[in-house]
Amino acid sequence: MKSPDGRQNYPHPAWLILVLSLAPTIGLGIGRFAYSLVLPDMRDSLQWSYSAAGFMNTINAVGYLAGALLASRVIRRFGLPRTVRWGTLAAVASLALCAMSGNFIVLSFARLLAGIGAAGGFVGGAALAATIAQSRPERSNFLLSLFYAGPGLGILSSGLIAPFVLQAFGPGSWWIMWWAMTLLSLVLILPLLLAPLGAATTINQATTIDFAARPVLIYLIAYFLFGAGYIAYMTFMIAYVRDGGGGAPAQSLFWSLIGISAFATPWVWRRVLALDRGGLATAIILGANAIGAALPIFGHSPVLLAISALVFGVAFFAVVGSTTAFVRFNYPPAGWPIGIAAMTISFGIGQTLGPIVVGAITDAMGSLSFALNVSAAMLALGAVLAAFQKKLVQEAATSE
Template identity: 35%
Template sequence: MTALGLAAGPVVALGFTRFAYALLLPSMRTELDWSYAAAGGLNTANAVGYIIGAGSGAWWAKRFGAGRAFVWGMVISALALLGSGATGDFAALSVLRFVGGLSTAVTFVVGSALASRIHTGGRQQRSAALVAVYMAGVGIGVVLSGVAVPAALSALGASGWQTGWLLMGVLALLALIPAARAAKAVPAAPPAAAGQGRSGLGRMSWSFVWYVLFGAGYVSYMTFVIALLKDQGLGTWSTAAFFIVLGAASALATLLLWGRITGRLPGGASLALVSVVVLLGVLPVLLGDGLAAAMISAIVFGSAFMAGPTAVTVLARRMLPPHAWASGIAWLTVAFSVGQAVGPLVSGVLSDSDGGIAKGLWLSVILLALSAVAALAQRERPVIAAVAGSPEGARPAARK
């Protein structure tokens, strides 16, 4: 139940603040007369805030306590969502997206560390399953936004985008109740002993490369796929069905499948597998059109896109000493955010050129393929190498 309560964090941080923008983007472009580059730039503002929030997440947790940082990040995110429904000014929306990105990154990073600290009795499979429950919150958020936003657009037309933001802001405030209770139930982090040595982040260098490429590839699709489906002739409720199926596939696969897979595959194998499945999920809407292609894409892509954070969090927990989990997850999320900042902007520029949105989305395919290659270079080394804190301690683990 604790992991499920913490999952309210990803519901708000990614399900609402980041991914629901794809549902609102077509109406916002029409009403506010934006180019695709401007639309991508707004998501980049969110991602820049996310970078700063991810990089400072461990500091906020240390300064105010992990539970408080987690909950207050959600509060600020909810206020940013409400504010986004109160203005049509591009500069103001950019600031709100930036603030929302920063606060949700703190929530997501600190929440990931909290989920990693839930007592498991030392069982690795149990730990992976709890992290998967936490990450499943993203899919739940996608489903909720897939219902709330289209309802607002259907009732009010293109101008309903403001009501869509407001509805998600209200839902985010309600999500604070289970999140705050769960945060209080997580045991405190063990203090870092003087002899624990280095964090061992350098041994995960290929995971950082993978996360940058994966973040850029998957978020370009998530930002512009609804606009592509609209161009292909799908209506409001057809695109809503796509989004709901995508979110449901994410929640179910993360809960039932990826927790087991990421707990068993060594090194970067799980990261590479995630990249390949997500890549395959992008292809149907690029190679075909219509509702059938959209649903295939939703199921395949949705089943794996949030397995990336699950897989890398589980890998970090295995490769890093406990005192480095929060900072390790934070810096990995920074890498993720860098990719998410660059991807939509470049994809938006490509979408404004000849070839349209499809041309921009082919960038996702290329980046995801490169991320799979980078993941295969990651080797897993036992956490003892990081705890030892010396070259002599690291060499035996490196040979395993």
């Protein structure tokens, strides 16, 4: 349905974007990040080192990187809605596979599959959400930010469930937690499978444009540092809370605060995300993210950890949103899938290297504090670099 001026109208764009946000809810919020909640029990039960534990997020990131590399081709072949749905279904299947075996190779494959599926759901979903948001230009930044609240729902729901499942069933119950996450994801995916997403596709998927990395190289490096820096915090903070004496309630509260803070993202960063000034918006938000990651360095105080979770969470999801806004401001709609994919690839390389490097540092130093120091430093450096990214000048770019 079109308005008299020819602009595509979408029924309930906020509702459609919220439904789309279920893709990263499952693929990222649960598929990737719930691993942090079960990592301590898996490491103890399966006798893993920190390096082995970090490898599980590294292989997940490898899958995410592979999915991002393939995303543009898959989208052109199958379309945005199918890419989102099939990617999210693959992420659900990976959760069930994690529950079926303690074999390191099987679990590695499951984490790889989770990454591939999450990338398809995220890249396709972000491009589709950006398209839908354009139907309401005056609210486009707010609408787009709703998509990035999705992982927060996954983090919140898993944080309210996983620690208490593990406490109720005792040591070695990590596989029960994975079944619980599988059932949760099966419920969450239903609206995504049933919603009329096909009607929302306006990007010409047969059209391709060239993507030049050089004009945005400094921005890509900044996003790479974000990928490498954030993952240490999200992988090992539950272990840090537990090592400081935090039981299931403390772990649940900390993780839930990260998830809750995501719901404030659309309002907290609305004006910042509207800044069409190169990498400035990303620099501001990434700086706040670095502050949140640095706070645990100063101790295990519950108040300090709570503030850290809130600050990190509200900025973390907005950093990802700012990159989609950057692509939307600087590239034509036909270039959004490949632009978002390029950003995701840079991010994916960073988060591929981050967990295993940080795990090795922790094994060598014997303390997670060193890992958190490295994490915060990389985020801060990324913020500085993003500030130097200028707005692209090209006739084809549009922000309508």
